[in-house]
Amino acid sequence: MTEIIKLTAAQTAEKIASGELTAVEVAEAHLARIEAVDEKVHAFLHIDREGALAQARAVDAKRAAGEPLGPLAGVPLAMKDIFTTEGVPTTVGSKILEGWIPPYDSTVTRKLKAADVVILGKTNMDEFAMGSSTENSAYGPTGNPWDLTRIPGGSGGGSAAALAAYEAPLALGTDTGGSIRQPAAVTGTVGVKPTYGGVSRYGMVAFSSSLDQGGPCARTVLDAALLHEAIGGHDPLDSTSIDAPVPPVVEAARSGDVRGMRIGVVKELGGEGYQPGVVQRFEESVEVLRGLGAEVVEISCPSFVYALAAYYLIAPSECSSNLARFDAMRYGLRVGDDGTKSAEEVTALTREAGFGPEVKRRIILGTYALSSGYYDAYYGSAQKVRTLITRDFEKAFEQVDVLVSPTTPTTAFPLGERVDDPLAMYLVDLCTIPVNLAGNAAMSLPCGLAPEDGLPVGLQIIAPALKDDRLYRVGAAVEAAFVKKWGHALLEEAPQL
């Protein structure tokens, strides 16, 4: 059993295709693991045992009938509870959607089903993806498998923890300001935020529409690439979807050759305020890249210092509008409908009861930033900063092929430490946010443990829009070099659960 859950997605698919394992065996092994450890980790909000086994049986039947199987057929996946799943609850980590069963599948869900991926269930997250610790989930926090008293990152802490706890070899996330990359960094896993428009947002519950991007989470770079390919591509139901083929990510992940590539170290993303162990591991990674034949230069992106401020205006503004639909009229929670109250009152009471403090904070902030009289100073200025950040990236990519930085300034901090200190919490996403504002692509992958606390550190690789394949090329090279250096994958060092 332990064997099965430790396989990579690529290995699992291969063994199912060759008949060495059945998809049902694989699904059962993971369901058993979830049963064994999820009470401690709390990565899942909902486990779809029946659906998973039915899908697994269908894969086995396909194979028995000699039908061709896709590259991820039979591989289990943990899905962030932000993607709609027909007939399976979708809560987005919020009380306001408790018990909601969508009547439709997100495009990503549909593609995964078509690729014969086995969806085990829905993972925990900060409510409406607002947060960096998964503590904002209405259903309780998730623990970091490296240290259950620490945060697994957020908002996609459930997905990252499920990977790190071997509850699934693949997971799905969404990244609005770092919600895929930061959890990957603090759990020692791999997460990719694809180019905006690279993965359909249809059926992905919106937080901030111009920033949100779904993407793959995995334990290896190749697995992430396989998942990226399965979920990516044009979707006519999403107007912001890119009408072009998915970049050759799997090919790039298999190549891992960085000789002659130019790599830029972002001057503004590092130094003071960063945990020493994080800086140390980051610098080692840069040396590794140099050793692999890449050319490393320092690049300055002066507008990045305004990114966090711009983000905390744009994201709340868009969320204040996106979350207006939760009004107790058509679906979800309804509070206070005692026959004497008006629709308006019931809406206000329901939203008050159904949203947690961080969601309310952002709705109010966004409502403020968009109000007449404040729009230009706040939302308007933030959009200008967005232009400046995009220009910084454009200039940088004239000189280098990819940029690198630490994914997060620190390793996983203790649960509860920053829960009611929003500004401190927001700093977590300092390095990841510029990418969301500009819409290009980035990856986080493990680059070792911080000596002072023994917790994972993430390396962020940033590529220009539509050049997602570069992430996988560089990521695969770094990963191979580290695994060679350590003699094993980083997660092998995680404590037994």
Added chain:
Amino acid sequence: MSITREEVAHLGRLARLELSGDELDHFAGQLDDIIGAVARVSEVAAEDVPPTSHPLPLTNVMRADTVRPSLTPQQALSGAPAQEQQRFKVPQILGED
């Protein structure tokens, strides 16, 4: 710029949140801090910098005027807190436009 308790109450009404008194106090303080921190965007937001609303420069994404299947009424109403006569049943509406 300082954000007051009354201002938070006004924002709460705009956003349809029945905020409690404690929340008004708490949020007023926090929002004040946050606004103070994010206001710096105006430092670099010069006249000649165009705003970016969409991260990718796409235009004219349109679909043909062809009918696609809708949900069934049962699916549409499946999440309704209350329903009557195949319609969503909601409390009395006060506003008139």
Added chain:
Amino acid sequence: MTVTELLSYEDALAAYDPVMGLEVHVELGTRTKMFCGCSTELGAEPNSQVCPTCLGLPGSLPVVNRTGVESAIKIGLALNCEIAQWCRFARKNYFYPDMPKNFQTSQYDEPIAYNGYLDVALEDGEVFRVEIERAHMEEDTGKSTHVGGATGRIHGASHSLLDYNRAGIPLIEIVTKPIEGAGARAPEVARAYVAELRELIKALGVSEARMEMGQMRCDVNLSLRPHGQKTFGTRSETKNVNSLRSVERAARFEVQRHAAVLSSGGTIVQETRHFHEEDGSTTSGRIKEEAEDYRYFPEPDLVPVAPPREWVEELRAGLPELPRLRRKRLQEEWGIADHEMQSVLNAGALDLILATIAEGADATAARKWWMGELARHANESGVELAAVPITPAQVARVAALVAAGDLNDKLARQVIEGVLAGEGGPDEVVDARGLKVVSDEGALGAAVDDAIAANGAIADKIRGGNLAAAGALIGAVMKATRGQADAKRVRELVLEKLGVQG
């Protein structure tokens, strides 16, 4: 209902100058909604034409209907507007249960069409130019039914039921610039503008624009200012005025109400008002505790619309002849006076006359029958002219029979009477009733001889050159033949037999 103080219209106009702004929403006749593929077919059972997008389900996204954009451009072009090179949709944020997302996807400071005008002909033929501020794209809301109160009114209802079939149907909102200088004719201008706009929309084929079906809805904004003053007064916004007559009445009522308030030293509150069909009055809507703040921002889920110029020019080239110009051309072709053309329009006869001409009748005859006999019938039976039970083809057939000399006017009227009575087509009525002009020259000659013999004195006058006297003899012949003779031929015979040149 509260009694509202009104000043007489004349007194109001003596002291004040009205300024109007008209906002018209037109529901487009596209097959699908503006942002999703749900059908727009009317009459479907509740909530059967909804999908995740138009129901605002979490995760759903909009995609723009190309035909919706095309219709907006056509309307813009027909209104002499500039068409945006690049524009965006915007979210208009406010809560209302009939609006699934609690924001309306609309356009804000970047409308697809702007800066145009529409020339409007008033009753007396005067042409008034109404300047157009903008035309923009947006979406309709769902429909609520209020239960438990009096006759479906919102007030006193215990709860409401929502049907979202209409939610997301494309709307074009057309906003005028302030209409100044219409003076006492402001209500008439308002009505004529909406009527002209409706004709235009129909001619473009983008909507049937049936006001009684809510496919076209008008908001009337009105303010008064003392004569000579430049700045506008405070306006009232009368919502959902949904017939041409009501538009005129609402404007008139508001002029009188504003004047009463102002002249008694009061101030006008900027507010929404509701129009009442029963008595033509308006009443105040709910006073909102706080000013609306729609927090518009560019819709991130939709990419900008940048209509290529070739597309715009192609649409411009394909525009139909505009209604006012078409009317002008026809009037010239027919050689009739302004007031005659106006009565054709007022009677709703234009399309019927044209259809009758298309069936082979000449324009004068077609106009004569529709505006005479048939208009009278419509009037007496209280129906629209188009609802009179006779087809343009049948009218054309009657006209043809007259032209061929087979019927005279009197007989033709009887034929029409028979058709209207359901006795069949013109030919059937002619056969059944035996209504043919007497064309037997022998019988007619004998009748003429009889008439001359019986009216010697008159015959002598005619022989003496008094041709006007011939009428009496013709009348006698017509009487003898019970009207079934061709009066023109009878006249010829009378003169011939009396040896007089006609």
